[in-house]
Amino acid sequence: MSLKLKAVSDSDTDPKNPNNENIIKREIVDLRNGSEVLYIQRFFTYDQSWKWFHFLNNHIPWTRPTVRVFGRSCLQVHKALPGSCFNSLLLNRYKGGNDYVGWHSDDEKLYGLTPEIASVSFGCDRDFFLKKKPCKTSNVSKRHDEEPASKRLKKSCHADQYTFKLKHGSLLVMRGNTQRDWIHSVPKRAKVDTTRINLTFRHVL
Ligand SMILES: O=C(O)CCC(=O)C(=O)O
Numbered sequence: 400m401s402l403k404l405k406a407v408s409d410s411d412t413d414p415k416n417p418n419n420e421n422i423i424k425r426e427i428v429d430l431r432n433g434s435e436v437l438y439i440q441r442f443f444t445y446d447q448s449w450k451w452f453h454f455l456n457n458h459i460p461w462t463r464p465t466v467r468v469f470g471r472s473c474l475q476v477h478k479a480l481p482g483s484c485f486n487s488l489l490l491n492r493y494k495g496g497n498d499y500v501g502w503h504s505d506d507e508k509l510y511g512l513t514p515e516i517a518s519v520s521f522g523c524d525r526d527f528f529l530k531k532k533p534c535k536t537s538n539v540s541k542r543h544d545e546e547p548a549s550k551r552l553k554k555s556c557h558a559d560q561y562t563f564k565l566k567h568g569s570l571l572v573m574r575g576n577t578q579r580d581w582i583h584s585v586p587k588r589a590k591v592d593t594t595r596i597n598l599t600f601r602h603v604l
């Protein structure tokens with residue numbers, strides 16, 4: 400079985416949307432300063448998504464490494480997307496609401512300066528948070544008629560938070576400066592008790 404990022408087509412039927420009306424709804428969130436997130440709720444149909452979920456759940460040798468990176472257990476598979484500009488796939492399985500990924504950005508040098516990261520979700524819906532990285536501006540106010548820099552930072556940085564509900568079959572793509580300027584997380588959720596599988600497609604230089 401090969402892995403390709405393929406959107407739903409007209410011939411696919413979705414029990415939740417039998418007429419395939421507006422099936423590919425794209426939401427682009429401009430995070431400013433060259434950062435952008437694309438979200439497509441029904442990138443895969445409902446049935447395709449469950450097929451993927453069961454295939455991955457049953458065929459991947461999921462492990463819980465003793466060293467947990469940002470609270471996640473993961474397995475890295477390289478060269479899983481031939482013909483695509485992605486050459487690396489990271490798989491995460493969240494068995495329930497206690498499994499989470501803490502705040503981080505995927506800004507490792509191996510992904511380059513402006514990595515594009517495409518994230519596909521199957522199974523249980525989970526929240527995905529994006530938050531602006533703390534500003535590194537100096538605390539000294541540049542102009543006397545402005546409020547102190549420390550106050551400005553509080554407003555501009557802590558107000559900059561977005562939440563996406565990552566639905567079964569959805570695609571979320573982080574682009575541009577998103578890894579440089581933003582951090583993201585999938586928080587714990589007490590009421591969640593079913594499994595979610597997440598695939599993130601990346602390009603390793
Ligand atoms: O599970 C997700 O949606 C995010 C996973 C993630 O951020 C990562 O693997 O780096």
Ligand SMILES: [Mn+2]
Pocket residue numbers: 503504505583
């Ligand atoms: Mn990440």
